[in-house]
Amino acid sequence: MDDWGCGVRLEPLANASPGRVLGVTLAALGLAFVLVGAVFVAYGQNPLEVYRLMLSGTLLDAKGWQEILRRSIPLLLIGVGLTLAFRTQFYNIGAEGQLLLGAVLAAGVALFLPLPAPLSLPAMALAGALGGALWCGLAAWLRLRFSVNEILSTLMLNYVAQSLVIFLINGPWRGKDVRGYIYSDRFAEYQQIPVWAGSSVHWPTLLLGVLLALVLQFVLFRTTLGFRMRIVGENPGAARYLGIAQGRVLLLLALITGGMAGLAGVGEIAGIHHRLIEPSQLSSGYGFTAIIVAWLARGHPALVLLTAPLMGLVLAGGDLLKVSLNMPFRIVDIFSGVILFCLIGSELFLRYRVRWGR
Amino acid sequence: MSALLELKNITKRFPGVVANDKVSLEVYPGEVLALLGENGAGKSTLVSILYGLYRPDEGEIWVEGRPVRIASPMDALRLGIGLVPQHPTLVGRHTVAENLALGIGSPLWPAQRIGPLVERIAQGYGLQIDPRAPVFQLSPGEKQRVEIVRALLRGAKVLILDEPTSVLTPQEAEALFRVMRELRAAGKSLIFISHKLEEVLSIADRCTVLRRGRVVGSLLREEASKPRLAELMVGRSVSFERKRQSAALGEVVLEVDGLRARSSRNLPALQGVSFRLHRGEILGLAGVAGNGQSELVEVLAGLRSIEAGAVRLLGQPLPPSPARLFDLGVAHIPEDRIQMGTVPSMNVAENLALRTFDRPPWARGGLLNPRAFEEEARRQVQAYAIATPSLRTPSRLLSGGNIQKVILARELAGQPQLILAVHPTYGLDIGATEQVHRVLLEKTQQGSAVLLVSEDLEELLSLSDRIGVLYRGALQGPFAVEEVSREAIGLWMTGGVA
Ligand SMILES: Nc1ncnc2c1ncn2[C@@H]1O[C@H](COP(=O)(O)OP(=O)(O)OP(=O)(O)O)[C@@H](O)[C@H]1O
Ligand SMILES: [Mg+2]
Numbered sequence: 001m002d003d004w005g006c007g008v009r010l011e012p013l014a015n016a017s018p019g020r021v022l023g024v025t026l027a028a029l030g031l032a033f034v035l036v037g038a039v040f041v042a043y044g045q046n047p048l049e050v051y052r053l054m055l056s057g058t059l060l061d062a063k064g065w066q067e068i069l070r071r072s073i074p075l076l077l078i079g080v081g082l083t084l085a086f087r088t089q090f091y092n093i094g095a096e097g098q099l100l101l102g103a104v105l106a107a108g109v110a111l112f113l114p115l116p117a118p119l120s121l122p123a124m125a126l127a128g129a130l131g132g133a134l135w136c137g138l139a140a141w142l143r144l145r146f147s148v149n150e151i152l153s154t155l156m157l158n159y160v161a162q163s164l165v166i167f168l169i170n171g172p173w174r175g176k177d178v179r180g181y182i183y184s185d186r187f188a189e190y191q192q193i194p195v196w197a198g199s200s201v202h203w204p205t206l207l208l209g210v211l212l213a214l215v216l217q218f219v220l221f222r223t224t225l226g227f228r229m230r231i232v233g234e235n236p237g238a239a240r241y242l243g244i245a246q247g248r249v250l251l252l253l254a255l256i257t258g259g260m261a262g263l264a265g266v267g268e269i270a271g272i273h274h275r276l277i278e279p280s281q282l283s284s285g286y287g288f289t290a291i292i293v294a295w296l297a298r299g300h301p302a303l304v305l306l307t308a309p310l311m312g313l314v315l316a317g318g319d320l321l322k323v324s325l326n327m328p329f330r331i332v333d334i335f336s337g338v339i340l341f342c343l344i345g346s347e348l349f350l351r352y353r354v355r356w357g358r
Numbered sequence: 359m360s361a362l363l364e365l366k367n368i369t370k371r372f373p374g375v376v377a378n379d380k381v382s383l384e385v386y387p388g389e390v391l392a393l394l395g396e397n398g399a400g401k402s403t404l405v406s407i408l409y410g411l412y413r414p415d416e417g418e419i420w421v422e423g424r425p426v427r428i429a430s431p432m433d434a435l436r437l438g439i440g441l442v443p444q445h446p447t448l449v450g451r452h453t454v455a456e457n458l459a460l461g462i463g464s465p466l467w468p469a470q471r472i473g474p475l476v477e478r479i480a481q482g483y484g485l486q487i488d489p490r491a492p493v494f495q496l497s498p499g500e501k502q503r504v505e506i507v508r509a510l511l512r513g514a515k516v517l518i519l520d521e522p523t524s525v526l527t528p529q530e531a532e533a534l535f536r537v538m539r540e541l542r543a544a545g546k547s548l549i550f551i552s553h554k555l556e557e558v559l560s561i562a563d564r565c566t567v568l569r570r571g572r573v574v575g576s577l578l579r580e581e582a583s584k585p586r587l588a589e590l591m592v593g594r595s596v597s598f599e600r601k602r603q604s605a606a607l608g609e610v611v612l613e614v615d616g617l618r619a620r621s622s623r624n625l626p627a628l629q630g631v632s633f634r635l636h637r638g639e640i641l642g643l644a645g646v647a648g649n650g651q652s653e654l655v656e657v658l659a660g661l662r663s664i665e666a667g668a669v670r671l672l673g674q675p676l677p678p679s680p681a682r683l684f685d686l687g688v689a690h691i692p693e694d695r696i697q698m699g700t701v702p703s704m705n706v707a708e709n710l711a712l713r714t715f716d717r718p719p720w721a722r723g724g725l726l727n728p729r730a731f732e733e734e735a736r737r738q739v740q741a742y743a744i745a746t747p748s749l750r751t752p753s754r755l756l757s758g759g760n761i762q763k764v765i766l767a768r769e770l771a772g773q774p775q776l777i778l779a780v781h782p783t784y785g786l787d788i789g790a791t792e793q794v795h796r797v798l799l800e801k802t803q804q805g806s807a808v809l810l811v812s813e814d815l816e817e818l819l820s821l822s823d824r825i826g827v828l829y830r831g832a833l834q835g836p837f838a839v840e841e842v843s844r845e846a847i848g849l850w851m852t853g854g855v856a
Contacts, residue, residue, distance in 0.1 A: 237697040
């Protein structure tokens with residue numbers, strides 16, 4: 001809009017075409033890789049070499065693929081839920097805590113509820129979904145009842161969830177064979193989610209994630225419930241005018257979002273760790289990385305099927321750097337942060353067209 | 359005299375439409391040029407180009423005999439072109455002076471230093487504003503005056519006003535015209551967009567008419583007349599005769615007794631309002647904006663709670679839910695078409711189905727049927743002549759008048775018992791206005807009752823059977839329309855006693 005004095009100006013863009021959205025998003029990702037490349041240089045590494053290593057160690061390697069998939073599973077589940085939440089302007093940034101609570105409830109069922117073996121895993125999944133749903137539902141309730149901003153409440157509930165996990169595995173749920181690290185007892189064989197031979201890709205969870213992405217895409221665009229969600233999210237004033245029960249839609253949405261994060265927690269402990277462990281090892285920030293996954297998907301749950309593996313690749317590649325180049329693990333956080341930063345910055349180019357020259 | 363501003367063959371295309379098609383026009387110093395045209399004819403697009411918001415695909419702009427590039431509003435202001443937008447762009451919490459100092463004041467105490475300058479300009483043109491008042495307290499008319507002063511402060515020689523009167527009361531509009539005449543006398547040029555032909559004829563020196571992006575005619579004031587302009591705009595003759603023949607009144611549809619309600623700021627807004635509305639009747643509600651009209655309609659639409667008193671619809675207490683009310687046959691054409699009446703990011707077909715998306719044929723068993731959305735929408739787009747590139751275009755891309763048509767088509771479908779119509783013809787061109795009036799009359803013939811809220815006295819007097827006036831939350835009347843004079847209504851509107 002305003003003249004920047006150097007021949008660049010912004011012209012408002014009424015409607016960004018899908019092609020433009022894709023182009024801008026790819027450009028933002030590209031810029032992020034360049035910026036992170038600068039960080040590699042600061043580490044005394046050749047960025048091209050680093051990226052080559054990241055790609056060949058993941059995409060060109062069977063083990064690497066498994067690693068990407070393993071990382072994508074929680075991102076997929078959480079990302080799909082967050083896509084819905086963001087679309088409805090419920091800014092849930094507490095998926096991390098919801099994941100932990102899902103893990104806690106699932107672990108509770110596994111450790112203390114004597115159930116017939118075939119019922120155990122389904123019960124764990126249900127309990128986990130419930131845990132995440134309630135944790136998120138609490139934030140939604142606070143917003144509806146007391147107008148508490150959900151960004152703050154979900155963020156704070158993350159810390160509560162972390163403390164709860166630490167308290168449990170350090171106290172009442174502390175395992176019998178604990179030395180050094182703290183964790184709970186190991187789950188029984190039948191309480192573990194099956195994996196692809198020789199990997200830790202717990203495929204039933206993956207399948208569930210793919211299914212839910214497709215189902216929610218359908219719900220959003222082809223059902224009356226989804227139509228209602230879109231109205232509430234895109235124009236609350238119109239929702240009021242039409243008499244749509246906004247509170248109910250919001251609560252339902254929070255339960256779905258939280259439930260998906262809870263399921264991700266179940267997948268992590270029942271599919272990989274087989275016990276309740278420390279929060280930082282249990283999740284390594286999936287709840288936050290999934291925010292990027294959801295942002296990239298721009299309101300379409302099905303697109304998470306693409307964006308989750310993309311961030312899974314970044315996470316898996318980051319692991320690789322840590323191991324083979326001796327970089328600190330935080331390099332992954334830098335990656336995620338820079339990507340998110342570039343993406344949010346790129347929104348400008350979806351709303352305006354840049355014109356060069358006068 | 360040479361032209362101050364010249365447009366030569368300006369063309370602007372949007373996906374699916376040519377908004378401006380080789381438009382050429384001139385503006386001379388000290389004249390008011392009216393820009394007329396149907397909804398979607400390309401008026402707003404043209405002035406956006408002049409103000410540097412859009413860049414034309416083809417064509418040239420000349421200012422004072424030289425070709426110029428207008429790449430931004432900054433450029434436009436430098437060239438002496440100012441725009442008074444239809445919706446004010448002021449910062450609500452700041453004072454008038456602070457708003458005016460934005461962008462031009464000195465870095466230190468900008469608002470104080472600008473004060474004298476503001477007062478000189480304001481007084482010079484008869485613009486009454488209080489520089490110390492916070493903007494959120496101002497009426498739409500006052501905000502508009504601030505916008506005018508802002509443009510003048512930056513040295514505007516050409517002032518563009520895009521539908522300035524649609525948000526104003528008749529009194530405020532009169533005041534605006536006085537200011538416009540002062541400005542013209544001082545040698546400024548004005549470009550004025552309006553759908554109200556009386557206004558155009560009373561203020562404009564020349565009228566240029568656009569149709570589908572093209573200039574179809576330019577008339578001097580002396581040559582122009584209402585029918586002539588209307589015909590140029592619409593391409594056919596338009597009837598201005600729409601006196602209703604009194605229908606026999608049916609049973610009571612709506613009973614309001616001693617209604618009290620509070621405004622959003624929790625102040626008493628309705629202080630014991632009572633009236634009856636019958637089948638087949640149009641009850642007009644006049645009043646200066648902010649005297650309780652909005653609150654009354656909101657109560658009747660189930661959007662605001664009743665503090666005291668009773669409201670009965672067809673003998674039953676009013677259910678407090680907009681959805682239930684719609685099922686009972688209450689249609690509501692809301693005051694705010696962007697924030698309430700539509701979901702701007704959703705497409706035209708979806709917006710047309712906002713009320714009915716969860717019932718057949720739009721949906722069965724919770725599943726939407728996209729084919730039905732399209733079919734129903736196609737019918738309504740045709741019936742109301744909604745100009746849209748496609749049924750899948752997001753409604754925010756439609757021109758103002760066409761957004762209004764989407765709402766009308768949706769709310770007036772079927773056979774409502776009660777129609778709450780707030781400024782139903784706001785922003786509509788004369789052809790569409792004529793059509794809406796006809797539809798409202800038809801609906802009453804078929805048994806609907808209409809509560810018509812309008813600031814257009816002409817509209818109220820020609821459509822209503824009875825007219826009531828709201829002043830500070832109290833209702834005068836309603837009176838049979840034959841028994842009241844325009845003057846009496848005007849007096850009641852300002853709290854006088856007739
Ligand atoms: N940013 C945009 N993107 C796509 N189409 C647009 C855009 N702006 C306007 N249009 C289209 O251009 C045409 C002209 O619109 P414009 O707003 O100039 O009409 P108008 O004459 O001001 O109408 P109204 O009297 O209803 O305000 C319309 O068909 C509109 O849908
Ligand atoms: Mg317009």
